[in-house]
Amino acid sequence: MSPRSDDDLEIAGFPGEPQKNEYLRSVDVIYIRPCFVQSDQVRFRAEFSRDIGEMLPYLNAVIPNAIYNHSEGILCYTDALRMVTLYPESMTAMKAKNTTDAHRLAADIRDLINDTYRRRGEIQPCYARRELPSAMDILGWLPEEEYNCGRCGEATCLAFASRLYRGEGEIERCSPLLQRKHAEAREALRSMLR
Ligand code: SF4
Structure with missing residues (x-):
C-alpha cells in the first residue's frame, strides 16, 4: 500500500460494495490528493483485488479511445475528461471532479472490468496500440x-x-x-x- 501523505483527502464513501463471486471483487482507493491548481479536482490511486493483466487486451478492445502498450502493461484513456491509467495491479486517475467522483470512477472501472470478463467470449482481444495520442x-x-x-x-x-x-x-x-x-x-x- 502506498504511504499516505499530509495532503491526502479523506477516503470515505466508496459507493460500491465488494462484489462476491465476481472476477474483480473490489477496486480499493489508496489515496486521493488535490489537483495542483484546481482544488475542486482530485487525482487518486487505487489497487485491484487481483491482477487484471490478462484483461488489458480485452479492455483495449472495448474502450473506444484507449491507448495501449502491451509490452509495458499500461492502458490509458479519458473518461469524461478524467484521465485514467490502468496497470495490472492498480490504476491512477487525474482530473476527477471531487472525492465522490473518484470513488464513483473506481466503482465504474470495477464494473467495466467485470462486465468485460463476463463477455470475453464475444470479444476479440486487441494487443495493438490502436491509435496514437493526439x-x-x-x-x-x-x-x-x-x-x-x-x-x-x-x-x-x-x-x-x-x-x-x-x-x-x-x-x-x-x-x-x-x-x-x-x-x-x-x-x-x-x-x-x-
Ligand atoms: S510544456 Fe513547456 S510551457 Fe508547458 S509546463 Fe512544460 S515547460 Fe512549461
Whole structure:
C-alpha cells in the first residue's frame, strides 16, 4: 500500500460494495490528493483485488479511445475528461471532479472490468496500440500549475504538446514534468509516446 501523505483527502464513501463471486471483487482507493491548481479536482490511486493483466487486451478492445502498450502493461484513456491509467495491479486517475467522483470512477472501472470478463467470449482481444495520442491528449498530461511557463522553449504547453505529437521533442524538456509529484503523469506520457 502506498504511504499516505499530509495532503491526502479523506477516503470515505466508496459507493460500491465488494462484489462476491465476481472476477474483480473490489477496486480499493489508496489515496486521493488535490489537483495542483484546481482544488475542486482530485487525482487518486487505487489497487485491484487481483491482477487484471490478462484483461488489458480485452479492455483495449472495448474502450473506444484507449491507448495501449502491451509490452509495458499500461492502458490509458479519458473518461469524461478524467484521465485514467490502468496497470495490472492498480490504476491512477487525474482530473476527477471531487472525492465522490473518484470513488464513483473506481466503482465504474470495477464494473467495466467485470462486465468485460463476463463477455470475453464475444470479444476479440486487441494487443495493438490502436491509435496514437493526439496533441490534446498529450496536453492533458502536462503540469497544469506551470501552464504556458515557457521553460521548454515553447510559448505554450499546446505548442510543446504538438511537438511531442510530431515526434520532434523529448518530454524531459518540460522541466516541471520531471518533479517527483508528476511521476505518474510522466510515466503515462512516456508510455503513450513510446
Ligand atoms: S515547460 Fe512544460 S509546463 Fe512549461 S510551457 Fe513547456 S510544456 Fe508547458
